[in-house]
Every structure is written in C-alpha cells, then in structure tokens.
Amino acid sequence: MIEFKLPELGENIEQGDLVRLMIAPGSTVSAGQSVMELETDKAVLEVPSSVSGTVQQIHVKEGDKIKVGQVIFTVENGAGVRSAPEIAATVAPTEPVGPPVAASQPAGSPAPSSAPSTPASAPAVERAERRAQPQVASEFKLPELGENISQGDLVRLMIAPGTKVSEGQPVMELETDKAVVEVPSSVSGVVKEVKVKEGEKIKVGQVIFTLEGGAPVQAETTRARNAPVEHVSGQHGARLAFQAAIRAEGKTEEQALPPDQPRPASPVFSMPLQLGKVAGTEHRQAIPAAPHVRRFAREVGVDIYEVKGTGPGGRISEDDIKAYAKALLSAAATAAQAPPRAGYFAQPQLPDFAKWGKVERVSMRGVRRKTAEHLAEAWNTIPHVTQHDRADITELEQLRARFAPKAEEAGGKMTVTAIALKVCAAALKVFPQFNASIDIEKEEIVYKQYINIGVAADTDRGLLVPVIRDVDKKNIVELAVELSQLSKKARDKKITPEEMQGGTFTITNLGGIGGVGFTPIVNHPEVAILGLSRSRMEPEWINGKFEPRLILPLSLSYDHRLIDGADAARFLRWIAEAFEQPFLLSVQG
C-alpha cells in the first residue's frame, strides 16, 4: 500500500484548500494524472498524482485545508515513484488504460525524454517523468553560453548552500571576454554544495553546484507545463542578488544594511535613491496616468488618487477623470434635487411601534410635510456651519424703548426682529455673498441685487416664513409695521404663497421662548440664516469692572460651499457691532 502525499507546490506555498477531488475509492490513477484541484493563495492548481494504482482510501474531502506532506489517498497494487526505496519496491503498474509509466526507471539515471505513449497522454507522461526523478542530489553544470564562448570568470555568485533555486532563476554572473552574463539555473531545488568560487575561471560543462531533492530538468521539450509552478518573486530574486552582492563585498548583511538604520550619512554625493520624491512632493506612489492627465485632474480639482483607471494596468485617462468629476457633480446634484420622497422618506424600515404601546397615526400633509421636505433637502444639499456671536444691545434697547411708541402709532411693534431686519439688510449690502445663491448646474453664483428677508413665524399650522421685500429701502418703523402685518396674516392663515417667496436671507427669532443659542437650517436656495436667542443681562468686563449689559445671542448658519468661515465670522461680527452701535447703519448700511 502506498500513500500519496501533497507534494511541494511552490515557494512559500504550504497549504491549500481542496476545491475538487477527481478520484474516488476504487478509481485507478496513474502517475501524472490530475487527482485534485487545490486553491492556494496564488492560484488554483491541478495536482498530479505521483503514484499509480487503485485508490483504496481517500483521507481528505473537498473544502479541507491540506498541508504539504499530508496524506491524500492510498493505493493498492500501487507503484510509488516518490522515493528511491519506493521505486525499489515498485512493480509494473496494473492500471488498465494508461500507458506504462516511467516509474520503473533505475534510480539515478535520467528518464528518457520519450516514453512510448499515445500523443494524447504525452503531457501526463512528461509530468510523470519529471516526478519520477529520484531524490538524489543532482547537479547544475555551466551550460553553453554562446558561440565560441567556452569559459568565463565567475564575477558574482548568487547562491549558497541551502539556497532554494528554481529553474530560470539567475544563480551567478559570469564575465566572458564579450560581456558579463547572468546564468540562470536549469534545475530547481535546494543547493547542497557549491563547487565554484567567485573569481574562478569556469568552463562550459563544469559542475557549479549540486542539489538536494531537486529534479534536473531535461531538454526543454520535457518541461512540464501544467505541473505546479514555483513562484519566485522579483523581491526574492532581488534579495538573493543583494545577499550575493554584499557577500561579494565581504560584508555581512548587518554590516551592509544595519537594521532600522539608513546608510551612514556621508559627505559623499550619492545619486538620490528616491528620484521623483524630492522636496515638497508627498510620499505617494507614482500614479498610472500620463502627465497631461495628472495636470487635468489638478485643474478640475479631482484628487487623481481617488480615480479608478479603466485602461490597461489601471491606467487613468482624461475620460476617467471627466467621468469621475461628472459622477461627483451628479452625486451632489442628486442630493440637491433628489425628490424628497427618495431623500427624506427613503429610510430604513420602521419598527412596529405598536409593539411597545399604543400609537396614533396622523397625516403629515400640508405645512409639516412641506417643511420636512424642504428642510431635508436643505440639510442634504448644504454643508452647514453655524457661527455664534453675542451683541451688546444695552444702548439699542434704550433706543428701542424710546421709539416703540412711534411704531405703535403706525400700527407695528418695535421688536428686536424688526431692528434685526434693518441690521441684516445693511450687512448684506456689505457682504453680498450672503445675499446670493449657488447654481450648481451652470456652475455659477447668483448675486441678487435686491434684499428680501424672510422671517420665520411660529404658527399653529407650523413653520411659515413670510418675506419682507426691499428691506434695505425701508426704515425701521416701516419694517416693524410690515412685519407685524405679515406675521398676523401668517397666523390667520391668510398669507399667500407669493408672500412667502423671493427671500434672499432669513431671520429666525426664538428669543421669545428662550434658549442661549441654536443651529438654524439654511432656507435653501438662500445661503445663510440668522438665529436670535433670548437676550439677557450679563456681567460684561468693561473698563476694569463688571457691568450689567443686555446681551443678544446670535447664531448664523451658512452654506459653506459659498461662504468661508472667516467671512461668516466677519459678517456676524459686523451685525453684532451694528446692534451695538446703530450709528454704523447710517454710516455703512
């Protein structure tokens, strides 16, 4: 009874997942025949058997993780070809279909390159032959290097006893009288003994090194094509070359490259290692895009590292940048224009509230729904920031009290809101970007040459915002009268939609209720809103002592797409100062 164990699959591959088993107890296998598919972290491999016979017992199942060396199955009457002792015990295969395999080659002698076989099964035989090599040390001899080159000086050896070599891997550099050539190995395995030294003259045919557990590769025609492939990474090759290089310089690796320590700073000029990483450039890896594409991305304000290239090897084209920029814009536009149903109502499924107690469901039509839609849209579209400030209105309050009767006479009420209207109108003249809107589609900013200010009114129907027109052209008494009338209309449900349109800025005063500050939501498509909270007496440090002053808290929310934080701070400071020194209004307003 012979066991088939998972053979070496390649460098650094120690195990794999069994994806498919191609045999069952009772099947006949021949050496070279694929018996299973194994998925390693590099690829899915077909694993050929190295034994022949009738499968007796299978020790693995699909889905198993299998390690190199693990027993896969056993065969009866089998012909094992994995090691010399097994070969010694081999009898002719009893397998009925397949051709006789080269398993019974005497140990140590190279397998003939053409065993009698049908063409169809030739590859299998090749594999078998390859596998059939007994595990005796084999040799690597200096191959033919070229015409009229019979010898060379060994410049650099890239291997040492114990080094793993694979076919095609460069093992040394040889200087002939024509050039320095890299000599690749034609064998795979672990180097046992190196028979040459650097600096020696080496002749074609001379033994370079011997191998442990290696299989000398035959003429190219017998190179197995679908046997598991050994992977040698560039990194590994480079590492070997590096090790060889420092050995050539008579140093240990530590000397050449002390751990965690760059090479000693020397006054000697050295070509910088990291060309392209010069002063002022970030440590990002080179992006796969042509220079003009990189510049285009910069011009349209796209971070090219965010763009996925559609070209070969992930190359980024100008079209990729355009598509990415378009996607960004339309995402923003979608957020802005999304039907509120999608934006606001498309929510994760609600739980069954009734589960926890009695509930009542009321229709949300009318003002409440409009408010919900409008605010959700504003919130989704506008990157909000709220700036807070305080205005000392002690003086203003005295003025207000003095002029209140005048307003009363005219049929209005001289409120802080009425004064705020005048203050804001003046401020909007000084800071026109607060009296603007963003036209995303046309990529334009719309500066309005008129100042219409909405005032949020708390009604029993909900939040309504009547708009007072041409605020800058009216005096405070006129404003007080108009505000009173509009507010009344709103509360009396007599306000028309027209009277709530065309605003360029909004004021919302919660001071009547209380609070020390809040973050109003910008009334889209306006770009800023001023919130007033309750003014109260507070101790202010003035001229070396605390004085009781009447302080009005101000909260300005704004659209950060259009308005920079510093401008908002300046705008709000201007308003605060205007409240403090109403004279400003006549000077600048």
Next chain:
Amino acid sequence: MSETTNLNIAVVGGGPGGYAAAFLAADLGMTVTLIDPEVNPGGVCLYRGCIPSKALLHVAKLVEESHQAKDWGIEFAAPKINLARLRSWKEGVVKKLTGGLGILSKQRKVRYVQGRAEFENSTTLRVTKTDGAEEVLSFDRIIIATGSRPAIVPSLKLDTPRMMDSTGALNLEDIPGSLLVVGGGYIGLELGSVYAALGTRVTVVEMLSGLLPGADRDLVLPLHKRLEKMFEGILLNTTVAAVQDEGTGIRATFEGADVGVSEAKPHEKVFDRVLVSVGRKPNSEIAGLEKTQVQVGQRGFIQVNKQLQTDDLAVYAIGDVVGEPMLAHKAMHEGRTAVEAIAGHKVAFEPNAIPAVVFTDPEVAWCGLTETQAQNENREIKVAKFPWAASGRAITLDRPEGMTKLLIDPQTERVLGVGIVGVGAGELIAEGVLAVEMAALARDVAMTIHPHPTLSETVMESAEVFFGTSTDIYRPKRG
C-alpha cells in the same frame, strides 16, 4: 489668469532652472528680470558643469576608441594633445551656448542684470551689479534659483592649485601625471575618465563599498569593470584621512579596512593633483533672506511646497537649492512649474520619473523606481533584463557589456522603472522616462516597433524578456 500676466517677477540665478523659469514667465506675458553674476545666463551647468564636461568626455571617448580600433584593424599613432586648443574648443562650446541664451533673453525682453541680489524684504531686491552700480528693485514675485556649489571637506583643504574641485578640473590647466579623485560619484568618475583618457594615471577613492552609491549594483558593474582597466586604482571602503602639500605633489593618507592589504591599496601615495568631488551644497546662504519668511531646512535646502512656493508667499525657489536630485533637468521642470503656479495655473511638481545619467563610458542611466529603492520599500517587483551581448548593434560597436532592465509591477505589469548601462544609455533612458510617465505596460513597450539595428531595441527586448519571448535571447519566463 489674465490678471496675472502683467506680474513683475525676478529670477535670482541664471542656471537652467533660472533661465527656463525666466523665459516661460516672459512667454506668459510677465515682466521678467533675471539676475546672475555671469555675462550671460547658463549657470554652473553651462559654465562649469554639464556642458564643458560633456565636451571633454566626447574627446575622451574618441581617444579611447582610437585605442580600441587596433582590434578592428585600424591603428592610430599615439594622440598628440594640444591642450590649449582643447581648452579653447571647450570654451568655445560654452561661449556659443551661453551667448545663445543671452540672445534668447533679449528676444524675450527679459531684463538681464549681471550682478548679485540681496533681499531687502519679500518683494524687494538690492542688486549690486558687476560694474559696481547698485539698484533697488521691487517685484510681485521672486524666484530663487541660486543652485549649488562643490562641497568642501575641511580636512582636504590645501591652498595649492594642485587641489581642485570640479571647476578647477574643468579648467584643464595641465595633464597631470597622476590624479587622485576623492569621491566615486558621477562627477568624480566623469572627470576621472577625462583625465585618464588624456594620459593621467587616475586613482579613485570611495568611502562606501561601491562606485556610484545609490545606483543599482548591476548597472554599475560593467562601468566598474571598464574603469578598472582605465584607472590605476579604485579604492573602495576607503577615505582620505589627510593630505599634505609636498611642493612637488600632494601626499594623501588613506584609511579603511582594506588599506595596506596589498600593493594596490597603499597607506599613502603622492599625486600630482587631487580632485575633490564629494558632492554639492545648496547655495541657500542668500544675503537678506532672513528678512523674508523663507525657511531653510536641514542640509541647507530651502523648503518649498509642490508649487515650489516657500513659506514666504511671494517667494518661490527651484532647482538645486530646494533639494535632491541636483540635476539641471529637474531644475528646469521646477522652474517652469513655479512660473505656471505664479500665473495662477493649477500645477504641481509631481513627476513619476526623473532620469539620472552618469556620462562615463559606458554610460549609466536610470529613471523611476530602482531595485535598491524597491528593496528598501519592501515592494514586490519583477525585473526583466536584456544583456547587450544579444544586441546586434552593441556587437557592431564592439561594446557588448551593456544591459537594459525594466522594473515591472507584477500585478499590473506596468513599467515602474528603467535602468540602462552601456554606450549611449543617457540617450536611451528618455524612452524609459516616457514609458514610466505614460504608465506604459511591459506589453506596450514590447509591442512598440523599434528600429533595427539600434541599441533602443534593448528596451523593447527587455520587455519581451519579461514575457519570456525575446527574439534575441533565450530566457524562459520565470514563475
């Protein structure tokens, strides 16, 4: 952009970075003043660097080839060298090119001021002209392009013309019998090659374990082999501990592990001349710079962002004075980028590859990622090499020692770096730079028809090596 075109800018320093910046600024409609102590623009590159050294290296190559011609059945008598003639030819080259730049300045209406500039503040310069006159000028923006100078090792300072830096060596006062080159970087090897070709016995001392520190070893090897034949000695892991003027020569004392182990590695030796080429230092000690916000970082480099703007918003800096690599072509690209940034274009200095070329014989050139760098960054790459022994063109030139290699990303098969050693490598690397900048795949390079028979085919063939299908070399694909 339109409002920036009438900006008034100054460029301090007329090297390749400086004049490239000045010319572009003029082309964009700015008013430009270019300030430099020389008669014409050009800087170190044209007056005392790239250009004169290349003129001499051309001569050196001719001499070397005349020797080699013996193998081809052509024998020349030993060359007679007319040093004065050689010098004046070299100076003629310099004059022609710098004069040309002077004319280009005039044509572009760049105001060229011959003198030295000193900062009064971020936007004002006091210029002391070469004729002694002084002028105080104000600008909207100032670009510092003051370059670099040869580094000096204090222990190697001797007040004798026998002690030279690269400037002195290019003056070619005589052909010394023996020359010690301190520093195995590109400047030392280029100038050492010139002197060796003219008949000087050249010894190179390098404190690190190989010539051209920083370059991939496989690129250096063929050069090392050839220099071993050309030079009297190459002393690695060796430093010059002391120099002593003995009147008839300079006695140099060596230090290092290998010193004294053989006759070829003596403890000390007398040389007719010594060339110190241990690197270059940025010229950031600019008078009045402290009156600006400009910050100078470690190793003396002026700190800039990707737009080449210093910490002083009105001041930009480019070229050697802002950092490695100290190469003319890097400076020119930076100069142009700085001007575009000043003009309000959204630009940044962000090349994927800056070529480095050592103009020895054979030349060594590389760009983008190097194997050394990949190793340091623990980056997995595949390297495809094409030895020139398989290049028909290289064989016809009798120079088969070259090699071309591509560094390839194993996942995307994109070309990340290119390294070339061999005759004309400096010209060939341009294709590599383009491949890296365009994010070419190995397949793109392999499928681009290259003219036959040329050395440029080696670039294509190294890409074919990657796929294991190179026509002229048998090397099956690995793994």
